[in-house]
Amino acid sequence: MSVRRLAEESVQPESFAFNAANAAWAEKRMALYPEGRQQSAVIPLLMRAQEQEGWVSRAAIEKVAEMLGMARIRVLEVATFYTQFQLQPVGTRAHVQVCGTTPCMLRGAEDLRAVCQRKIHQHPHEVNADGTLSWEEVECMGACVNAPMVAIGRDTYEDLTPGRLEEIIDAFAAGEGASVPAGPQNGRQFAMAITGATTLTDVPKRTSAKTAPARAATPEKAKPEPKVTDKAVNAEAKPAKAAELPKGQLFARPEGAPDDLKLISGVGPVLERKLNDFGVTRFDQIAAFKKADITALDDGLSFKGRIERDEWVKQAKALAKGVDEYVRVFGKQPK
Ligand code: FES
The missing domain is CATH 1.10.10.1590 (NADH-quinone oxidoreductase subunit E)
Structure with missing residues (x-):
């Protein structure tokens, strides 16, 4: 310490x-x-x-x-x-916290630290030449299954290789950190085995009150519950003509000129492109998102929870009314 x-x-x-x-x-x-x-x-x-x-x-x-x-x-x-509190100025675009505890150390944390020393600064807690990046070594951050890992802000980046960490640092240095998906960087889903699920393989992936029919009152009349797939759940989020949507598109593209979605904190150029590909182009469209829409988009973008955590809907509601409204609600200019 x-x-x-x-x-x-x-x-x-x-x-x-x-x-x-x-x-x-x-x-x-x-x-x-x-x-x-x-x-x-x-x-x-x-x-x-x-x-x-x-x-x-x-x-x-x-x-x-x-x-x-x-x-x-x-x-x-x-x-x-508490080491979570930074007691001196950190990089304005990213402060990289490299886990150096045993599981991460055994899986290559020293190589990650060397990347930080080479790309940011030889010493921890020192900012790089233009003041945008800094790093430090910290103790276990509870993602040991996906070691080695780093944290940047509220997100963790797991299953790292030195090369992947270099790419992530480059993205943050370019102001495009928001486009880097958080979590495992090797295709693993959450903390599941990289080879896929090894348990609970014979049950439906998901059920929900809307999609799973209620059980019949008498057993003899009960019909087996259909398997509910991710696709079925996501279908709730799509408009009525979902079947007609082009492949890869989750939402019907709304009328009107596209908005600059990059004004939403957490959306960079890469993410904006992905959103556009999914059919999301306007603030008022995001402002009207329901839970199922957010779930569908979360799945598509592979970053669970971030849309709600970064308050995209609230931001979009304000931006749909104009920048002044955004400033009134959030007390700062949109980025
Ligand atoms: S040892 Fe690195 S996250 Fe636990």
């Missing part, structure tokens, strides 16, 4: 303030706890400060202490204890 101290004074900002959207979020967060227990929000608030600025400065620690009515030293203790 490294010694964790605040960054030197020369890089510390004079002050820190949450932007409007984050300030509103922080108020809601603090209100979740009973009166007098607001300090329970210390970790979420520090993390939100880090997400806003990229790292946790002395000023941010003092601001959080003030908001929660805590002694500064107690917030400092939290910020310096």
